[in-house]
Amino acid sequence: MAAKRTMTLNLTDAEMRALEELCEKKDLNKTALLRQALRLYQLVEARIEKGEKLFFEDDKTKEKAEVMML
Amino acid sequence: MSVTASPAFLWNVERGEAEAAELWDAITEQQLADWEAEWIPELFKALQRLRRAGVPRQAWPQSRHWDWRKKTAALTGMLAHPSFSIVCRGLTQGMMIVDNTTKRGRLADQAGKNLVYVEYVENAPWNRKELFDPPRYRGIGSLLMRAAIEASRHEGFKGRIGLHSLPQADAFYAKTCGMTDLGVDPDPNYSPMHYFEMTQEQAEAFVAKGGKS
Numbered sequence: 001m002a003a004k005r006t007m008t009l010n011l012t013d014a015e016m017r018a019l020e021e022l023c024e025k026k027d028l029n030k031t032a033l034l035r036q037a038l039r040l041y042q043l044v045e046a047r048i049e050k051g052e053k054l055f056f057e058d059d060k061t062k063e064k065a066e067v068m069m070l
Numbered sequence: 071m072s073v074t075a076s077p078a079f080l081w082n083v084e085r086g087e088a089e090a091a092e093l094w095d096a097i098t099e100q101q102l103a104d105w106e107a108e109w110i111p112e113l114f115k116a117l118q119r120l121r122r123a124g125v126p127r128q129a130w131p132q133s134r135h136w137d138w139r140k141k142t143a144a145l146t147g148m149l150a151h152p153s154f155s156i157v158c159r160g161l162t163q164g165m166m167i168v169d170n171t172t173k174r175g176r177l178a179d180q181a182g183k184n185l186v187y188v189e190y191v192e193n194a195p196w197n198r199k200e201l202f203d204p205p206r207y208r209g210i211g212s213l214l215m216r217a218a219i220e221a222s223r224h225e226g227f228k229g230r231i232g233l234h235s236l237p238q239a240d241a242f243y244a245k246t247c248g249m250t251d252l253g254v255d256p257d258p259n260y261s262p263m264h265y266f267e268m269t270q271e272q273a274e275a276f277v278a279k280g281g282k283s
Contacts, residue, residue: 002074002095027183028078032226036184039149046148 091158102253164210229273
C-alpha cells in the first residue's frame with residue numbers, strides 16, 4: 001500500500017456540518033469521504049480538459065442541465 | 071511509478087502444487103509488454119484453434135478486442151481508477167482496472183452506497199480453461215477479486231464490489247465468488263451482460279474461504 005502523509009484541514013462550522021452530514025449519508029469516515037471528493041474532482045477535471053461536458057439528467061423528463069465547472 | 075508487490079500464490083495445474091506469485095498494485099510497462107508480446111500471440115493461436123474446431127464466433131472470448139495499452143493510457147494517474155496485476159515467474163498472469171469513485175450499489179441493502187466497480191479484468195490466455203486445457207495456473211481470478219475487495223475496504227466501502235460479467239465468467243462470479251446476479255443489465259451499453267454485486271457479508275465469506283471454489 002502506498003505511503004500516506006498527514007495534513008490538517010481547517011473548515012468552517014458550515015463546512016464541517018456538510019462534511020459530517022455526507023459522512024453519515026454515505027456511511028464513510030471523513031478521510032474516506034474527502035478522498036472520494038478528490039478522486040471525483042480529478043476525474044471531472046480530466047474529462048473537461050479533454051473537451052467533454054458534465055450534465056445532470058432528470059430521470060423522468062430526461063431534461064439535461066450542464067454543470068459549469070470553474 | 072512506485073509499485074507495491076505483495077506475496078501471493080497461484081496453483082500450478084501441471085505440477086499440482088502452489089507456486090509463489092506477486093500481486094502488484096499497478097499495471098506497468100512490463101505488464102503491457104507482456105500483453106503485447108506474450109498474451110496476444112497466444113490468444114491468436116487459441117482463436118485459430120477454436121475456429122478450426124468449429125466453435126461459433128459468439129463463443130469466443132469477448133475480451134479478445136481489449137487493448138490494455140489504450141485502457142491504461144486513458145486512466146494513468148487517475149485516482150479513481152487504480153489497477154492491479156499478478157506476476158508469476160516474471161510473467162504477467164492477470165490484470166485488472168477498477169473504478170473506486172463513480173459507481174454505486176444496486177442491491178436493495180446497499181443501494182446508493184459506494185462500491186468498487188471492476189471495470190476490466192482478464193487472465194493471460196494460457197490460464198483460461200476455455201482456451202487452454204488444462205490451464206497453466208489457477209487462482210488468478212480469485213486473487214484479483216480479493217484485491218478488489220481489499221481496495222473496497224481501503225476506501226471504507228466494507229468490501230462491496232460490483233461488475234458486469236462477460237458470459238464465460240458468469241458461473242465464476244456466482245458460484246466461486248458468491249456474488250448476487252442481478253440479471254441482464256437493461257442499459258444498452260452493457261446488455262446482454264449480467265450485473266453482479268458483492269455485499270459486505272459476501273466479501274467476508276469469500277475471504278474466509280480463501281477465495282477458493
